[in-house]
Amino acid sequence: MxxxxxxxxxxxxxxxxxxxxxxxxxxxxxxxxxxxLEAFNMDDIKVYALSTCIHCRNAKKYLDECGVxxxxxxxxxxxxxxxxxxxxxxKVHNPAVSFPTIVIKDKVVVGYHKDKIDxxxxxDD
Amino acid sequence: xxxxxxxxxxxxxxEPKGYYFNEDMDMTMPLIESLLTNKERLGYMACPCxxxxxxxEADKDIICPCTYREEDVKEFGACFCxxxxxxxxxxxxxxxxxxxxxxxPEKILF
Numbered sequence: 001m002x003x004x005x006x007x008x009x010x011x012x013x014x015x016x017x018x019x020x021x022x023x024x025x026x027x028x029x030x031x032x033x034x035x036x037l038e039a040f041n042m043d044d045i046k047v048y049a050l051s052t053c054i055h056c057r058n059a060k061k062y063l064d065e066c067g068v069x070x071x072x073x074x075x076x077x078x079x080x081x082x083x084x085x086x087x088x089x090x091k092v093h094n095p096a097v098s099f100p101t102i103v104i105k106d107k108v109v110v111g112y113h114k115d116k117i118d119x120x121x122x123x124d125d
Numbered sequence: 126x127x128x129x130x131x132x133x134x135x136x137x138x139x140e141p142k143g144y145y146f147n148e149d150m151d152m153t154m155p156l157i158e159s160l161l162t163n164k165e166r167l168g169y170m171a172c173p174c175x176x177x178x179x180x181x182e183a184d185k186d187i188i189c190p191c192t193y194r195e196e197d198v199k200e201f202g203a204c205f206c207x208x209x210x211x212x213x214x215x216x217x218x219x220x221x222x223x224x225x226x227x228x229x230p231e232k233i234l235f
Contacts, residue, residue: 075176099174
């Protein structure tokens with residue numbers, strides 16, 4: 001009976017790569033949304049950030065905790081045409097040109113909003 | 126100057142004006158360090174959470190404390206970075222929300 005229960009729970013845990021990855025971290029992150037990690041590849045998530053910005057740093061940390069890969073561009077470290085190009089690109093997603101701006105597939109999250117990041121990862125509207 | 130000294134100096138200057146450092150030191154100290162990074166990079170302490178142009182005249186409005194701090198602290202209890210907050214914010218009697226950008230994007234020139 002106990003073996004059955006153990007196997008049952010093991011089955012549940014194994015289905016969730018975030019929970020099963022690090023038991024110590026689970027304690028802090030078990031309020032994480034469940035979403036399909038496989039649904040994202042690196043090109044699906046882009047973070048426009050500043051290297052000096054704490055909200056950007058926290059947002060990236062949160063995405064790391066969620067276990068997703070993303071492309072991050074530190075706009076303050078760009079110069080010349082590279083910078084112009086990225087600022088123009090960012091303006092399309094966020095006309096206020098503020099940071100962090102996180103683009104998750106077709107969803108844009110401006111500022112470090114955990115709940116909005118969760119929703120975008122889950123694909124909710 | 127190190128971050129701790131800058132923190133102490135600014136605290137003495139700003140607290141009498143009603144602006145307090147965010148009690149969350151995991152926010153405040155990295156922001157103070159970033160102010161020093163910007164001082165080194167640009168020659169002035171531009172807001173660490175905004176894209177500086179790199180020219181003093183063009184960034185006057187975002188040199189910390191920025192010109193938007195007063196309105197932001199009044200409306201949200203915190204400035205855009207949440208480096209400076211109201212007493213009530215630190216006491217937990219106001220809701221801690223993300224402060225939207227008030228600086229017009231036209232100010233970003235380069």
